[in-house]
Amino acid sequence: MGANHHGVIVNFPNIEQRLVDIRRHLHQYPELSNEEYETTAFIREQLEQAGIRVSSDYALPTGLIAEVGEPYYAEGPIIALRADIDALPIHEQTGLPYTSKIPGRMHACGHDFHTAAILGAAFLLKEREHELKGTVRFVFQPAEEKAVGAVKMLQAGALEGVRAIYGFHNKPELPTGTIGIKAGPLMAAADGFVIELEGVASHAAVPDASIDPIVTAAHLVTALQSIVSRNINPLESAVISVTKINSGTSWNVIPGKAVLDGTLRTFDEEVRSRIIERFEEIVNGVAAAFRTKATLRWIQGPPPVTNDADLAVAAEKTAKRLGLTVIEPKPSPAGEDFAFYQKEVPGFFAFIGTSGAKEWHHPAFDVDERALPLSASFFAELAASELERLAASQE
Known part of the structure; x- marks a missing residue:
């Protein structure tokens, strides 16, 4: 077990390098919306290798749902962490050694980063599964770029029994180690x-x-x-x-x-x-x-991303406890279909700094991979503490 300079506890063996390797593999093999077959298979493989159960109750051609939580807390609350997994029809111009191997396709919005980070949260939570006061459901969602993936996951029952859902987007203009937390409207x-x-x-x-x-x-x-x-x-x-x-x-x-x-x-x-x-x-x-x-x-696209005030307060407490720098971000006019989940249950969406030189959807877009373990640790800690809070409230 160790702690990095932000105070984030990392208790999964070699998690920093593992998340980098996962992200770079996904980056080299991007798949477009509703075509994420190999991506889905790769995510499943990573989860199963970590002993995390992948649900067979959701009949989805791409995307999947997994859970961490001990059976003796089966009556406890369920919360969800969501990652989007699709790429864009953009020809990469980064010159990176792990650049896209598929011409005309690129993870130019950082969904490879999102997927790796939430996988990291799953790994960390699996290590402390016996401590959890409920269940964490991991929603790996296809087709965010087409704004239809969240609706498909909802139709498949992804939020059945879920009390709250959490997600995030990388933010290139925010420095690594910074997290944007805001109650109310965040994205358009x-x-x-x-x-x-x-x-x-x-x-x-x-x-x-x-x-x-x-x-x-x-x-x-x-x-x-x-x-x-x-x-x-x-x-x-x-x-x-x-x-x-x-x-x-x-x-x-x-x-x-x-x-x-x-x-x-x-x-x-x-x-x-x-x-x-x-x-x-x-x-x-x-x-x-x-x-x-x-x-x-x-x-018709997604509604505005509007963060629940109580969940935003809890997220800020967790971020500060882990030594992250918290700022209130300016709302973004970009759209995000995470908003469809927030129509069903309280939800919170964060901006996580990645010190990028280029904005989303640029052919030279990239992220600072040092933000991967920070993101994974933040969501693992947030999920565990929120389960404890929700469990206490229903006793």
Whole structure:
């Protein structure tokens, strides 16, 4: 047993190197959302080698669920730790010796780091299984990048009997040894939209014979920006971005159709609903003004990640007890389907510093692997102490 300079107790033989090896293996063999077959098999192998039981009750093609907890605490509480396991369709440009061996695929969001860290927490908790006042369930979730994995895990029963769930994301701009803990909104609801505008095509020299969808699209891009600036309280946060416009085939033809894609990010469900309502009014109104037919389709993403206040307090106590530097992070406009779990049970999501030079989804993204044992120890200690607290509350 030993302690590193952050005061984190590491009581699993050679855990630092083992977690690095796990993370680097996953990094070399990334798999995209819903294709994580080899990743799932590798996680299962690591768990079974450590004597951790993998549940056979959840029929999932990718992803898995495992548990640690002694039978004589079967009536005790259950809490869950979640890791996402999928990669991105990005060609890696890190130059690392363990760079991705699969062209065009990369762990550019650090899910390899998340998986290794939660495996580490499982190893540490297995070592003290006889002390646990309940059960820790480990949810290794596929398809976070498609924002559908959490829903699949819920449908499979991943949270049956669970009192609380915990997760995290690496944060490149935070230094290693730092953890971001915040009650309330932490990450945004992430919705997509597609607007199809149907007009009437004509020769570009005869615009009066057309109903020009490009003109309508141009006015829409401008008008939609007024929602945040004029319909939302300045103290509330929201983002509307039109990110793609497709229209036309030739320089001398006014096309008959234009398609706009984009995203809406919000941190509050009431604001989200209000913006969607106003968005639809503007799309229909602008289209009518220019005699264009508009069809709006929403691609509903995850709701905002909103941390339970009591769980945040417990997480802060654990982090400080382990010598980690605690900061209150700024909310991120990125989306995270961990929020779907928080709709079902109280949940807490942390940002763990990894001293990265590049942001998420960059082809040169990397993490400081010294944060692996820190993350594993934090979640193991948090899980054990929270089980004890919950068990005491139900006696």
